[in-house]
Structures are given as C-alpha cells and as structure tokens.
Amino acid sequence: MSDDELLLRVEGLEKEYTTTEGVLDRLLGNGTRVTAVDGVDLEIYEGETLGLVGESGCGKTSLARSILRLTEPTAGSAVYRDTDLTTLEGSALRELRADVQYVFQNPFESLNPRLTVGDIVGEALSVHDVVPPDERDRRVGELLETVGLRASHATRYPHEFSGGQRQRIGIARALAVEPEFVVLDEPVSALDVSVQAGILNLLEELQTEFGLSYLFIGHDLSVVEHVADRIAVMYLGEIVDRGPTEELFDGDAHPYTEALLSAIPEPDPLWEGDRIVLEGSVPSPADPPSGCRFHTRCPKLLSPAEYDLEPTTVRALLELRTGLAEADGLESLPVDPDPDPEADDVQAALRDAFDVPADLGDDAAEAVLETALETAAAGDVETARARLESAFTTPCETDRPRLEPVDSGAGGPDTHAVACHRFDDAGTETDERPDRAETTPTQQ
Amino acid sequence: MALLEVEDLVVQFYTEDGTVRAVDGISYEIDRGETVALVGESGAGKSVTCLSLLRLLERPGEIVSGEIRFDGRDVLGLSDEELRDLRGNEIAMVFQDPSAALNPVYTVGEQIAEAIRAHEDVTDETARRRAIDLLERVEIPDAASRYSEYPHEFSGGMQQRVVIAMALSCEPDLLVCDEPTTALDVTIEAGILELLEDLAAEFDTAIQLVSHDLGVVAGLCDRVQVMYAGEIVERAPTEELYYDPKHPYTVGLMASIPRIGDDRDELPTIPGSMPDLVDVPTGCRFHPRCPYAEEACRLRAPSLVDVETGVPADEPAPNDHLAACHEYTDDLVDGLDYEVVVEDGGGLE
Numbered sequence: 001m002s003d004d005e006l007l008l009r010v011e012g013l014e015k016e017y018t019t020t021e022g023v024l025d026r027l028l029g030n031g032t033r034v035t036a037v038d039g040v041d042l043e044i045y046e047g048e049t050l051g052l053v054g055e056s057g058c059g060k061t062s063l064a065r066s067i068l069r070l071t072e073p074t075a076g077s078a079v080y081r082d083t084d085l086t087t088l089e090g091s092a093l094r095e096l097r098a099d100v101q102y103v104f105q106n107p108f109e110s111l112n113p114r115l116t117v118g119d120i121v122g123e124a125l126s127v128h129d130v131v132p133p134d135e136r137d138r139r140v141g142e143l144l145e146t147v148g149l150r151a152s153h154a155t156r157y158p159h160e161f162s163g164g165q166r167q168r169i170g171i172a173r174a175l176a177v178e179p180e181f182v183v184l185d186e187p188v189s190a191l192d193v194s195v196q197a198g199i200l201n202l203l204e205e206l207q208t209e210f211g212l213s214y215l216f217i218g219h220d221l222s223v224v225e226h227v228a229d230r231i232a233v234m235y236l237g238e239i240v241d242r243g244p245t246e247e248l249f250d251g252d253a254h255p256y257t258e259a260l261l262s263a264i265p266e267p268d269p270l271w272e273g274d275r276i277v278l279e280g281s282v283p284s285p286a287d288p289p290s291g292c293r294f295h296t297r298c299p300k301l302l303s304p305a306e307y308d309l310e311p312t313t314v315r316a317l318l319e320l321r322t323g324l325a326e327a328d329g330l331e332s333l334p335v336d337p338d339p340d341p342e343a344d345d346v347q348a349a350l351r352d353a354f355d356v357p358a359d360l361g362d363d364a365a366e367a368v369l370e371t372a373l374e375t376a377a378a379g380d381v382e383t384a385r386a387r388l389e390s391a392f393t394t395p396c397e398t399d400r401p402r403l404e405p406v407d408s409g410a411g412g413p414d415t416h417a418v419a420c421h422r423f424d425d426a427g428t429e430t431d432e433r434p435d436r437a438e439t440t441p442t443q444q
Numbered sequence: 445m446a447l448l449e450v451e452d453l454v455v456q457f458y459t460e461d462g463t464v465r466a467v468d469g470i471s472y473e474i475d476r477g478e479t480v481a482l483v484g485e486s487g488a489g490k491s492v493t494c495l496s497l498l499r500l501l502e503r504p505g506e507i508v509s510g511e512i513r514f515d516g517r518d519v520l521g522l523s524d525e526e527l528r529d530l531r532g533n534e535i536a537m538v539f540q541d542p543s544a545a546l547n548p549v550y551t552v553g554e555q556i557a558e559a560i561r562a563h564e565d566v567t568d569e570t571a572r573r574r575a576i577d578l579l580e581r582v583e584i585p586d587a588a589s590r591y592s593e594y595p596h597e598f599s600g601g602m603q604q605r606v607v608i609a610m611a612l613s614c615e616p617d618l619l620v621c622d623e624p625t626t627a628l629d630v631t632i633e634a635g636i637l638e639l640l641e642d643l644a645a646e647f648d649t650a651i652q653l654v655s656h657d658l659g660v661v662a663g664l665c666d667r668v669q670v671m672y673a674g675e676i677v678e679r680a681p682t683e684e685l686y687y688d689p690k691h692p693y694t695v696g697l698m699a700s701i702p703r704i705g706d707d708r709d710e711l712p713t714i715p716g717s718m719p720d721l722v723d724v725p726t727g728c729r730f731h732p733r734c735p736y737a738e739e740a741c742r743l744r745a746p747s748l749v750d751v752e753t754g755v756p757a758d759e760p761a762p763n764d765h766l767a768a769c770h771e772y773t774d775d776l777v778d779g780l781d782y783e784v785v786v787e788d789g790g791g792l793e
Contacts, residue, residue, distance in 0.1 A: 055629040056600075162717050163486075192485040192656055197700035197711035204709065219629060222659075226702035226711070249704065263634040265659030267701050269682045277635050280585075281599045 004412050005046040007181060007213050008067070013040045013076035013086075015059070015066045019286075034286045036062040038237035039076070041403065044181065045413050049207065049214040051228030051245070053221060053260065055282055059237040060217045064183045067215075068100055069093060080181070098128045101174035105186035107166035111158040117144070117169055118154030124176040143172045148202060164195035168202065175206065183215045188223060200227060221264050225249060230413060233257045236285055236293045239403055243416030252406065254418045255300040279315075292421065295396040302394050302421050307365040309392075313357060317369070317392045320354040324376065324385035346377040365392070395421050445516060446473035447617055447650055448497070448535075453510035455492050455501065462722040466492040466505070468674035475762060476617065479644060479651040481661040481682075483697070484671035487718045490654045493671075494620045497652075498531055515617070533563045536611035540623040542603035546595040552606045553579070553591030559613045578609040582639060601632035608639065615647055622654045637664055658701055662686060667762060670694050673719055673729040676748060680765040688784060690751045690767040692734045695782050728770070736780050738770075746770045 015037040036059040044050050052060050066073035069085055078085040080100065088096060104110035111120055121140045125131055131139045141151030147168040158166055167187060174182055184203065188196040200223065206212060218224040224231060231248050233241040233256060241254035248257055259276040266273065278297045283289055289296045301318070303309040309317075350373055351358065360366045368391040376384035403419040455467040467489040474480050482490045495501050497512060499519065512519040514534065522530060539545045547555055556575040560566060566574070572591070579587035582605040595603055604624060611619055621640065625633040641664060644651050655661050661668055662682060669679040670691065678691040689695045696714040716733040719725050725732050731741035748768040749756050757764055771780050 055631060164717065193658070194485060194697060194700045194714040195717070197702070198713040200702065201710050201713065221630065222702045222704050225704055226706075259631060261704075263630040264704065265630075265633070265637070265657060265663050267658040267662050267686070267698070267703065269662040269686050271662070275634050275638070277638065278631050281601060281632070 006043060007046045008042075008044040008078065008080050010040060010042040010067060010078045011076055013037055013042075013063065013066055013078060014074045015062045015071065016074040032286045034284075035237055035288075036285060037066060037073070038288075040234075040237075040239055042232060042239065042242075043413065044213055044215060046180075046213055047207070047211055048229045048413065049216050049227050051224035051231040052215060052217045052234060053219060053224050053231060054234035056219065057282055057285070058234045059285070060234055061185055063234070064102070064185055064215060064217055068097075068102055068183060070102065094127075098130070098177040099179050100181045100183070101177065101179040102183045103167075103170050103174050103185065103187050106190055107163055107170050108190070110170055111166060113158055116155055116157055117149075117161075120158070120169060121154070121173050121176050124173055128177045130177055139176075143176055144169075146175065146206070147172045148198070162195070163191050164198060167191065167199055171199075171202065171206070175210070178210070179212070181213045181215070183217070185217045186219065187216075189218070189220065196223070203227065221260060233260065236282065236288050238293060238419065240294065240419045241417070242403065243406075243418075244414055247416045251416065252418075252423075254294075254420050255298050255422070256294050259299070289397075291395070291397040291399055292401050292419070294420075295394070298396065300422060301396050304392050304394050306391075307360075307362045309360060309362055309365060312355075313360055314392070314394050316354050316356040317388065318394070318397070320350065320356055321385055321388050321392070323354055324381050324388070327381050347373040350376060368392070447476045447478075447515060448474040448652075449511070449513040450493075450497075451511040451513070453493070453496060453512065454508040455489070455496055456506055456508050458504040458506070459722070464721045465674055465724070466721060467496065468724075469510070470671070470674075470676045472669055472676065472679065474618065474650050474652060477644070477648045477650055478667065478762065479653065479665045481653045481655060481665040481668045482671055483655060483658065483661055483668060485656065485697075485718050487673075487721070488671040489674040490671055491622055494537065494622050494652065494654055497618075497620060498535055498537060499527060500537075529563070532559060532611075532616065533614045534616050535618045535620060536614070536616040538604070538607055538611050538619065538621040538624045540626050542600060542607045542627070543595065545607050546603060548595055551592045551594055552598065553593075556606070556610045556613055559610050563614045574613070575609075578613055579606070581612070581643070582606070582609045583635075584609075599632075601628055601636060604628065604632075604636055605639065608636075608643070612643060612647065612649075616649060618650045618652065619644070620652045620654075623656070624653070625660060626655070626657070633660070640664065658686075658698065670697070673724055674721060675729065675768065677730065677769075678767040679748075679760070681763055684765050688765075690765065690772070691730075691769050692736055692780060692782075693730050694767075695784075696733075698784075728768070736771075736776070736778070738776055738778065740770050740775045740777075744770070744775075746773065746775075749773060 014035065017034045017036055019031040019034065040063055054060050062071065065071040067078045067085065073086055076086065083096065085096065118137065118140050121143055122136050125136050125139060140154050144151055144153055149165060149168055158169065161169065188199050191199065207214065216224060216227055225245055228245050230243060231245050232239050233254060235256050241248060241257045249261065259278050262273060262276040276299060280297050283296055295301060300311045301314040303314055360369060372384045372387045375387065399421065401419045401421050403417045405415045405417045406423050407416065451471050452469050453467055454465065454469055457464040457466055470493065482493060484490055492505065496507055501507065507520060514530065519530065546552065553572065553575050556578055557571040560571045560574055576587050576591055579591060584590055584602060584605055598606065625636050628636065637660060640651065643649065653661065653665055665682050667679065668682050668685045669676050670693065672693050678694050685694065689698055699712040700714065702711060714733050719729060727743050728741040728746050731737040734741065746768045747756050748766045749772050751765045751767050751772050754773045757766060760766055770776050
C-alpha cells in the first residue's frame with residue numbers, strides 16, 4: 001500500500017525516565033535511570049501501516065508518545081515531512097497536532113465522562129478551528145456517521161456506550177482534525193473479538209478513504225499481521241527486527257520475532273507447531289544486558305568463534321558461568337553437599353544441574369570445560385568461572401548487534417533489517433557500537 | 445456421576461435499571477480430569493458462572509434457582525463451614541489479574557503456606573516445605589529464596605504461577621481458571637498454558653477455563669461450551685466445534701478472528717452488540733444479530749438439542765454436539781447457509 005513517500009523519519013530517538021523523587025534526590029544524583037527507548041530509528045511512509053510489536057515494558061508506548069511529544073524525548077529527532085517534531089514549541093506544536101493524532105488503548109479512560117460525545121469530538125474542531133462554529137454540530141454528526149455511529153449519539157455521554165462504540169468515538173475525535181498520520185496504541189486490545197473485527201475493518205476503510213498512515217501498536221501478532229504492511233519488533237527499548245510483514249512471518253527473522261510468532265495461540269485444535277517458550281522474563285531496562293540485549297533469553301546463541309557448539313550448549317555454559325558467579329563456594333552450588341565427594345561426581349552433578357551435555361561435541365571445548373570443572377570440584381569456583389568465561393564467551397554477550405539489512409537487494413520500505421549476530425556476514429561483529437556510557441551526554 | 449453438575453442455574457443481579465439475568469438456566473457437567481472451556485463475549489455470563497460454583501457471588505448478585513452438585517454434594521446447601529472446606533480443597537480458582545489475587549503485604553511463600561495450613565493440620569515447617577515444593581512445581585527458579593519475596597518483586601507471569609501454586613496447594617479436583625492469561629504477554633502466556641496442561645495431567649485435575657481467546661481454548665481444552673446472553677448456545681468437543689460449528693453465533697465468532705496467513709482484507713463481523721440483559725430479545729436471543737434469522741426465531745426460543753437428531757439431551761455425553769438453533773429442529777424455512785473452510789498451512793509450519 002505504501003507508495004514510498006517518506007512521511008516520518010525517526011532517528012536515534014531516546015526516552016529516559018529517572019526514578020528520583022524530589023529535589024534532594026535529584027541534586028544528590030540518587031535514583032535509577034531507565035532508558036525506555038534507546039536509539040530507535042524508524043521510517044513511516046505515506047499511506048502505510050507500520051505495526052509495532054513487543055512485550056509489555058519494551059517501550060512501544062514510550063516511543064509513540066515521544067514521537068508525538070506527549071512525553072518529551074531525551075534525545076534524537078522525529079522529522080515529520082520537513083519539520084522536526086522534537087524541537088517544536090507552543091503554537092507550532094499545537095498546529096502540528098492537527099496532522100498527527102493519537103488513539104488510546106483504553107476507551108474507558110481516554111474519554112472525559114463529563115462531556116457529551118458531541119463536545120468530545122467538537123472540542124478538537126474548535127481547538128484547531130477546523131470548521132466555522134455554526135457548522136460544528138453538523139460536522140460532528142458527519143464524523144460520528146463516518147465511524148459507524150449515529151449523528152444523534154452526539155448528545156449522549158460516554159458511559160452510555162459499549163467498549164467498541166467508545167473506541168469509535170476515540171477514532172472520530174482523532175479524525176476530526178483531518179490528520180494524515182494516526183498513532184493507534186493497542187486500539188483493540190480491550191475489546192471482544194467480534195467487536196475487534198469491526199474496529200479493524202473501520203480503520204482499514206478510513207485509511208483507504210482518507211489516505212491515512214498508521215503506526216499500529218499491538219501485542220497480538222495475529223491482529224498486527226492482519227493490518228500492517230510492515231512490522232517493527234521492539235525489545236528492551238530497541239528495534240531488533242523490521243521489515244515487510246510477509247518477510248517477518250515467512251522468512252528468516254530475529255530469534256525474538258520467531259519466539260513471538262510461535263507463541264501466538266493458534267485457533268486450531270489440530271495445530272501442532274513447536275512453541276518456543278523463552279527462558280526467564282524480560283530483564284530490567286534499568287540494567288540492560290551487555291552485548292545483544294536478548295542474549296539472556298535467546299534460544300539461538302552463537303558459538304564462540306574458536307569452537308563449534310550447539311546453541312543449547314552455549315546457553316548451558318552461560319548458565320553454568322552465571323551459577324558459578326553467584327555461588328559463594330562449592331557448598332552453595334546445587335550439587336550433592338556430601339562432605340567428601342568423589343571429584344568426578346561433583347563434575348557430573350554440575351553438568352547435570354546446568355543442563356550441560358555429557359559431551360560438548362567439540363574436543364577442544366570439552367577439554368577446557370573438564371579442566372574448569374575439575375578446578376571447581378577442587379573448591380576454586382572463581383578460577384573455574386574465569387576460565388570458562390575466557391573460553392566460552394559468545395559474541396552475543398559482548399558485541400551489540402546493529403540493525404542491518406539482511407539482503408542488500410531491496411531498498412526503501414521493503415528492506416528487512418535484523419539486529420542479530422546470526423545475520424552478520426562473518427558471524428562476529430568487529431566494529432563495536434560504543435557503549436552508552438561513552439557517548440556524549442544528552443541534552444536535558 | 446460427573447464431578448461437577450450444574451443444573452438449570454439462574455443468577456440475577458438487582459440493579460437500578462432492573463433485574464439482570466446474567467445466567468439464565470444453564471446446565472452442564474464436568475468429568476474428572478476433563479478440561480472444559482466456556483467462551484463468549486464479555487457480558488455473556490462466563491465469570492458469573494465461575495463465581496457461582498464457589499458461591500463467591502456478592503450482592504447485588506444472587507443465585508435464584510438451580511442446582512450445583514460437586515461430587516454428589518449440593519453446593520448451594522452447604523453450611524459456611526462446609527463451604528470453606530470445599531473452597532481451595534476441592535474447587536480452586538485462578539483469577540485473571542494475579543496482582544489483585546495476591547496480598548501485597550505477605551510474602552508469596554507465606555500466602556501459599558497459609559492456604560495449606562487452613563485446610564490441613566500440618567506444622568509450620570511442613571507447610572513451608574510444601575510451599576517451596578509447589579513453587580518449584582510451577583517452575584519458579586530458586587524457589588527456596590523466592591519463598592520470602594513479596595508479590596511486587598515478581599513479574600506478572602511469575603505472579604500468575606504463584607496463584608496457580610496456591611490453587612494447587614490442596615490438590616483440588618477442579619480448577620476454575622477465569623481468563624488466566626489475558627493480562628499476560630504471549631511469550632509468558634505460552635509458558636503458563638503449558639504449565640496448566642502438565643499439571644492437569646499430573647494431578648488429574650479437571651479444569652473449567654473461561655476465555656475469550658479461541659486460540660488459547662483450542663490448545664488446552666477437550667470440550668467447549670459457547671455462552672451468549674446468559675445461555676449456553678452450543679457445546680461440542682473442541683475439534684468438532686472448530687471445524688464444524690453449528691450455531692450461527694459460534695460461526696460468527698470463529699470468522700471474526702484474524703488468523704496468521706489469511707489475506708482477507710475485511711474481517712466478517714457480528715453486527716450489533718450483546719443485548720441488554722435487563723430486557724432480552726424475544727425468541728432466540730441471538731436473532732437480532734443473526735444473518736439467518738426468520739420469523740420463527742423472533743417468536744420462539746430454541747432449546748439446546750442434539751444437532752443430529754434434534755432431540756434435547758437430558759444427560760448429554762461429553763462427546764455430544766448440541767446447539768440451540770431452530771435449524772436442528774427443522775423449524776427454519778431457509779435454513780443456515782455458511783461454509784467452513786479449513787485451510788492447510790494457515791499459521792506457522
């Protein structure tokens with residue numbers, strides 16, 4: 001649907017929240033800084049729908065709100081046509097809001113209960129002076145009819161409507177100012193499937209009729225797949241995968257995208273796909289993992305360059321190292337606390353506890369592991385850990401992958417870009433992206 | 445005898461606008477170890493049915509008539525003492541929002557141990573050990589140390605695991621799960637669903653699952669009952685319901701889900717919305733929204749009949765396929781006209 005005309009270009013957008021409370025904390029520099037959106041690049045083309053997906057807390061809403069300046073971004077730019085939204089002030093910003101609009105997730109909270117529907121929709125008309133005051137009522141009626149309600153509904157209050165109808169009112173309010181670009185933040189998440197279908201159809205019709213562009217935020221991938229021309233997948237504040245919908249669903253994709261896709265409950269009792277269940281939960285954005293942020297949960301970790309190991313083995317070795325690092329000594333490890341253990345048993349028990357296979361399938365790696373386990377069994381846990389670390393550090397842990405096109409052929413909106421070392425040519429990333437601490441401080 | 449038998453249950457809410465019949469004469473049964481789903485739009489009466497099973501309804505709600513028998517005992521006639529014994533011990537419940545189901549000022553371990561102590565005469569130490577075992581059973585890593593953490597230190601998915609552990613603490617025969625994964629991300633949901641499936645098999649626990657997500661139901665349940673405006677309008681084994689739905693409402697519901705890999709531009713919708721339960725439509729409650737509605741539908745309410753024979757089933761077997769539509773008693777002039785297309789290769793792999 002997209003005709004390649006760039007509408008919005010987001011570059012290096014960052015949004016940082018601080019957990020400081022009060023002036024004193026701020027002066028003393030207490031509190032944690034949480035980077036909810038961390039250097040996101042994104043393009044939206046005219047007439048297209050870009051789907052933005054990811055787990056809760058990954059920064060989807062923060063990103064959308066930062067673009068529209070509903071919250072202030074910490075750094076980066078969002079250029080809409082020729083205007084940088086991040087630098088707009090006062091009336092210029094207000095004027096721009098006639099072009100870009102936002103539909104909120106919860107239709108029960110985003111409508112003022114004390115205003116009639118006519119006032120809710122009409123307010124946008126009067127703020128932006130879209131139509132002369134004496135034509136406002138007529139225009140409100142038209143808008144309500146456009147979204148599938150009746151003009152007579154204008155005199156009613158929000159509580160008189162069902163969830164689906166309220167979402168239609170929210171959409172009518174967004175349409176009132178005749179925008180070009182609408183952010184839809186989980187517009188159907190709170191609705192029943194039968195009602196959801198109606199809203200999705202309406203959005204599609206409006207897009208065709210008015211040539212709208214959408215940024216559609218959702219966590220239900222089957223819905224996003226249905227509406228989006230392109231999809232961007234977010235994880236811990238970063239875009240990790242971005243491309244045309246079909247390519248993400250059918251082609252090679254980021255391991256996180258694959259996991260998300262496989263987790264969709266398929267409405268088919270005979271469906272027998274392999275569900276990829278991710279280990280652990282999303283790490284705290286206050287302290288994101290080093291290297292690739294997904295490496296703590298990724299089922300497809302890369303083998304260290306020197307060896308040839310299965311992803312599951314790499315994962316097990318990583319867990320073993322974490323276990324050793326957290327242990328105060330051999331006693332606190334999940335092995336048999338027998339006071340006089342056979343050294344071999346301890347080694348086997350350690351392998352067992354962290355699911356390390358009995359044979360790594362690589363002789364050189366096996367030799368290193370055995371020496372390390374012997375050291376650990378002898379009681380020197382820290383040396384064992386250090387030895388494992390120097391031998392088995394995967395590139396996923398150390399190097400931050402960049403969002404790069406997987407095929408050089410297509411350009412523009414059809415480019416499929418993935419931030420994963422599996423898609424690096426050499427398998428390892430040499431020119432490392434600078435760590436956050438080294439970058440210049442952002443303006444406040 | 446089935447584990448749970450619900451007969452002609454009627455639940456009303458007395459509101460300013462009038463009397464709302466949230467559940468209107470539903471009957472069903474669940475056998476031991478069976479997983480049965482209740483699906484339908486919000487307001488269909490699914491959650492009210494669940495709460496009724498445990499007599500957890502609060503004013504202005506009231507069970508007006510009908511019977512609920514659990515293991516042969518009349519639940520509605522139990523004394524407070526007996527009811528306490530039933531709850532948790534024999535029927536346990538998992539709610540939609542785990543953060544609301546857990547007490548924020550007690551550690552998660554204590555809350556589970558408390559449930560065990562309330563039902564069994566055990567020492568504090570035994571209760572503690574069993575609570576840790578349960579936390580391990582629901583795959584919470586490092587259970588012994590997380591025993592003494594508070595609910596806010598757990599993520600949503602982990603909280604729901606704690607709630608499941610608590611529900612299983614007394615090895616109930618029936619687990620009532622009201623939208624157990626609705627508040628969770630898909631990746632977390634997948635894990636919880638697998639856990640429920642494993643546990644149900646291991647403890648031979650029957651599950652009554654309430655969900656609006658037909659994908660979740662397809663993966664977990666043996667049988668499905670579709671509710672509409674307080675009534676059960678169709679019941680069938682899961683496969684039959686998905687591949688051969690008989691009630692027009694079920695058909696509409698199935699058609700309206702966006703599926704991965706389909707390229708329909710427009711999703712079929714069910715026009716209109718759920719009727720106001722203060723003043724339900726005459727005849728078939730679905731007729732104002734039904735594309736096949738005829739004069740008969742407006743005049744007479746259809747009964748839940750076997751779709752093959754057209755005879756109402758007094759004691760339906762688990763595999764019976766029943767639907768409440770005049771089509772199956774040959775009362776429709778034009779009949780139903782739809783086609784179910786099962787596409788190969790829809791979805792992944």
